Amino acid sequence: MKNLYSLKLCLLFIFLSVFLYGQEDKKVNAKIENEIVENQIKLKAVVTNNTPIYKELNYLLVSIKKTSGGNLSNNQQSGKFSINPNEVKILSEININYEKNSALKAFLYIKDEETQKLITKDSLEINHDLFRRKVSKVEEDVVFELKGLTIDETKSKVGKDFYDLFYIQYSQQPDKSNSAITVSELPGRGTNGQINIQMDDKIVYSFMTNPSEDYLKDQVTNTFKYIKEFNAKKNLIKNEFIY
Template sequence: MKLKLVILATLFFQVSIAQFTNTDVVAKIKTVTIDDVISVVATATNTTEVHKSLQYTISVFRTDVDNNISKTNQEGRFTLEANENKELSRGSISVDESDKIVLLLLIYEEDKIIGKDRLAFNEKNNQEPKKAEEDISSDDGIELKGIVIEETKTKPGRDFYEFFYASYTLNQINGNKVVGVYEKLSFGRSTIIQVKIEDNVIHEFIGKPDLEYLEQMSKIAIRKVYKYFKDLKKQKNDIFQY
């Protein structure tokens, strides 16, 4: 009986989290492909009767035939009136049929992701955007794999992100939740660097302008992130088997 209550509580928690994603605010990426150019429009829609003050980040991940990954970001703040739909960003991307391209739109309210959309091109030599089968999750219909976002403020923060992201890619962790590297001000001129998955702080430390120290912190953070995803997968398997 106790096991049943734990499982029900876990499922209820997952459903509760899902209610905050693409519910009050819906993120949407619209694309049109002409020849070798993808035209991209990112939009947000407020489905509530309440004024919203929000932030967005739209990222483009490009992976070439040698598995080298490059990333470009655009971010900004915006507001939405009740039931308003707004265009956030418009641009174009050149496409090489050998490159995999992933577009990711995230919308934040007070540092929490409340809207997200993802499109991929050339994942399987197919230039049409595709929601792959493995990208469908049981909560909100979208599962983001292998995505790491950065919100740092200083050079040590950016250096740590580079170490962490290189190791994350090299180890092919490919987690099914967004991993964030954040930096916030602390006492004096120091900062605190955090690695978070959703609202869970996986690892945090005081930022220092020391590359060896930052590299060591990235190794510790990677081990903790790997364990988090491993435990999460085991938990889902246990629930499924039950």
Template sequence: MALFFFLTAQSQNKDLPDVGIIPKIVVKAIGVNTDIQGIIKNDSNLFKTLSSELIIISNMGAKNASKAEQKDNFSIAPDEVKIVATKNINVADTDNIIVLFLIYEDEKLIARDRKELRRQKNDPNVSDGLEIKGLVVENVRSKVGKDFYDYFYQQFTLKNPESDQLVKVEEQLGIGIGTRIQIKVQEDLVFESFARPNEEQLVNLANSAVARVLQYFKQKERQKQLLRQF
């Protein structure tokens, strides 16, 4: 039986002090297999030593309810983005999933994120697995391409884009001048540049690419609003 899920998110930091730590739960779904990642951005100017707790509760309130926990310690530099927790789950027999991502400093809770995944049947607009906004896929061939994709993906998901359009990161290998990176939204080319094996250059390139994609989303949304007026 095909399973269909929709995903909801809630802001969970209103009652916590702003310490410049931004947690983000990212869900990647392929059929009934789902990767859940906990990503941290250090938006402060301080080096931090922190701990995280990723909690996944399945079928809460049912007889077959289950709970999985993963705890990790990590350090993070100013302006750094880091994946600190990863968990793979199977959602074949799951009615709902609650994911909590908690960040601690000196055993004190300083930031958190929360997401819910619920089963939604018979929706023709949803394909098997999880319907997730901000979906990014890649077709890269080299380490440079993979590094660029990782930097782009981390920054893109932290921006929490509302668009449901598919973003594709593609690579065309070059000779002598580096590798060519292309980013398409659906089939529209919105960003293209050469990339070289230099971390600073790749990070800056990824940030520019994210800004270009978000600008494209805004343009498309303005066009939709104009069409609604006529």
């Protein structure tokens, strides 16, 4: 009787494992594929929709290269895409010059188009030891290397004009935010749209579009104001947890 009970218990665990594995597999998966050919690394952002639902999503692919001399360079690609049930789709490809003793980190993020929530992500590291510093964690390295990252998701000429004005000033700032800044655009009524400034998946400022250059310059000033306030609040919260 005891052996029969143990057999039933084992069968139950096997059934639950198979069931949970099947449930876990039915989701959207992100994958960074890489191939080294001669003096280049080819990165390929691939997404697989294992669900029975058609989805509209956003992606962001970021690569950071560090040379043996300590120089950093980054490349980013982003965009909106749709994917059918059980479809595998190549979103983007990046070719990067690869020298001996250089290091590479790459990150792929997939977000829901409507909710902007992160669905899945993947990362890749080559020669990651070269990124290490004496008193830093890998996560802190990533934050440092992504410092000053801006993402352009505008759709109209007005939106692009604003992004260019903002980026020119932001790139000249000596102290940039540790958070990536996304400038996105939503369609509005008539010819007007809405520009959103996002940091850490939060909208810190938004305004309606207007082609006037003076208006856009005023919005750039306002954007810097709200970015500064967001960073100040973020640092205050962070310091509250330091004992």
